Amino acid sequence: MPKFKALWVEEQTGGVFIRRIVERDSDDLPDGDVLIEVHYSSLNYKDALSAHGNRGVTRAYPHTPGIDAAGVVVASRNGAFREGDPVIVTGRDLGMNTAGGLAGMIRVPADWVVPLPDGLTLRDAMIIGTAGFTAAQSVWRLEEHGVLPGSGAVAVTGATGGVGSFAVALLAHLGYRVAAITGKRAREPWLREIGAAEVLGREEFMTDAARPLLSARWAGAVDCVGGEALSILLRSTHRRGAVTTCGMVAGPELHVSVFPFILRGVNLLGIDSAECPNPMRREVWRRLAGPWKIPSLDALATEIPLEEAIPALEAMIRGESVGRRVVRTRL
Numbered sequence: 001m002p003k004f005k006a007l008w009v010e011e012q013t014g015g016v017f018i019r020r021i022v023e024r025d026s027d028d029l030p031d032g033d034v035l036i037e038v039h040y041s042s043l044n045y046k047d048a049l050s051a052h053g054n055r056g057v058t059r060a061y062p063h064t065p066g067i068d069a070a071g072v073v074v075a076s077r078n079g080a081f082r083e084g085d086p087v088i089v090t091g092r093d094l095g096m097n098t099a100g101g102l103a104g105m106i107r108v109p110a111d112w113v114v115p116l117p118d119g120l121t122l123r124d125a126m127i128i129g130t131a132g133f134t135a136a137q138s139v140w141r142l143e144e145h146g147v148l149p150g151s152g153a154v155a156v157t158g159a160t161g162g163v164g165s166f167a168v169a170l171l172a173h174l175g176y177r178v179a180a181i182t183g184k185r186a187r188e189p190w191l192r193e194i195g196a197a198e199v200l201g202r203e204e205f206m207t208d209a210a211r212p213l214l215s216a217r218w219a220g221a222v223d224c225v226g227g228e229a230l231s232i233l234l235r236s237t238h239r240r241g242a243v244t245t246c247g248m249v250a251g252p253e254l255h256v257s258v259f260p261f262i263l264r265g266v267n268l269l270g271i272d273s274a275e276c277p278n279p280m281r282r283e284v285w286r287r288l289a290g291p292w293k294i295p296s297l298d299a300l301a302t303e304i305p306l307e308e309a310i311p312a313l314e315a316m317i318r319g320e321s322v323g324r325r326v327v328r329t330r331l
C-alpha cells in the first residue's frame, strides 16, 4: 500500500504536546470496513483541542486528529461502497480516538461513511465539513421551532469562526436577517460580504448582562461560544423564540434563571453533530448540496496544505480563526 502523510501529535515528558507531519502506511491504520484516500480535510475546534492534548477529546497519543475527511474509496468489504466512490466522513469517532482525516488515508466502519451527494465536489464538502453540518443542523432546528425568515433578526455568536461564519452565510442565503456577533470587529466587511445585515462587537453585546430578562431583540440565535454569551441570548430572545447551542469556546457553564423559559417560552436547542443519526445526517447533506447550497462557498474558506494545518490549529486554540480552513491531504 502507498505511504501517506499524516499530522502526528505526540506527548513529551511534562505534558507537552508536539505536532509534526510524518509518513505513514495504511497497515498502521485501525481495522475497518472502508479504506479511503483522503483528498481534503478541514479544521474544526475539536481538532485544535485534540492537537493540543485535550484528553476529553483524545485519550491516547500519539494520534492523528481530523474529524472531517472527503475522498475516494480505495477498498471496501461492505457492499454499500465500491472502489472509486466519492465519500464524506464527518464526526463519529473520526479524529478523536480513531486516526483522523488530517492524513492521506483513513479506515473506518461503513456506517460512518456518507456518499458524496450530487451537487458537491469533495472540496465543497470540506468547506462545509463538521462546521457547516453543525450550522445546518442548527438552522434546521430553528425552523422546526418556528423561527423562519420573516420572524425577525437571528443572532450568531462566534461569527467569524467555522460554525459561526457558515451559519451567517446559510441563514442569509435562506432569507433571514442575520446579526453577527464577533470579537473581531475589524472583520465586519467580510461578515457583511458573507451575509450579515448587522455586526455587533462582543463587548457591545455583553453589556447590560446582569438582569434576569433583557429587552427582547432576537427571533432566534445560533450560539457557537457558550458561557455568558449564551445566557445573554436566552435572556434577549423574543417570546416563543429559539436558541441553539453547540459550542463552549467561552466556557462550558451556563448561568441563567428559568425566566426566559417560563415567561417567554424560549426554547434552548442542543446540537450534537458527531452522533447525528444517519437518516438526518444524509438529509442535512442532501440539503447542503441542493436547496441550502451556498452560492459563494469559496468566500468562506482558505485552502492550505497539510503542513500549514499545524500553525492554523495553534491560531484556532487562541480564538484567532477566521472562516473555514480546507486542508489538502494528498502527497
Ligand SMILES: NC(=O)c1ccc[n+]([C@@H]2O[C@H](COP(=O)([O-])OP(=O)(O)OC[C@H]3O[C@@H](n4cnc5c(N)ncnc54)[C@H](OP(=O)(O)O)[C@@H]3O)[C@@H](O)[C@H]2O)c1
Residues within 6 Å of the ligand: 043, 044, 045, 046, 130, 131, 134, 157, 158, 159, 160, 161, 162, 163, 164, 181, 182, 183, 184, 202, 224, 225, 229, 245, 246, 247, 248, 249, 250, 271, 272, 273, 274, 316, 318, 319, 320, 321, 322, 323
Ligand atoms: N456540538 C457540536 O456538534 C459541535 C460541532 C462543531 C463545533 N462545535 C463547537 O462549536 C464551537 C465553535 O467551533 P468552530 O469549529 O467554529 O471553532 P472556531 O472556528 O475556532 O470558531 C470559534 C469562534 O468563537 C469565537 N471565540 C473564540 N474565543 C472566544 C471567547 N473566549 N469568547 C467568545 N467567543 C470566542 C471567535 O469568533 P469571533 O472572534 O467572531 O467572536 C472564534 O473564531 C467550539 O466550541 C466547537 O467545539 C460543536
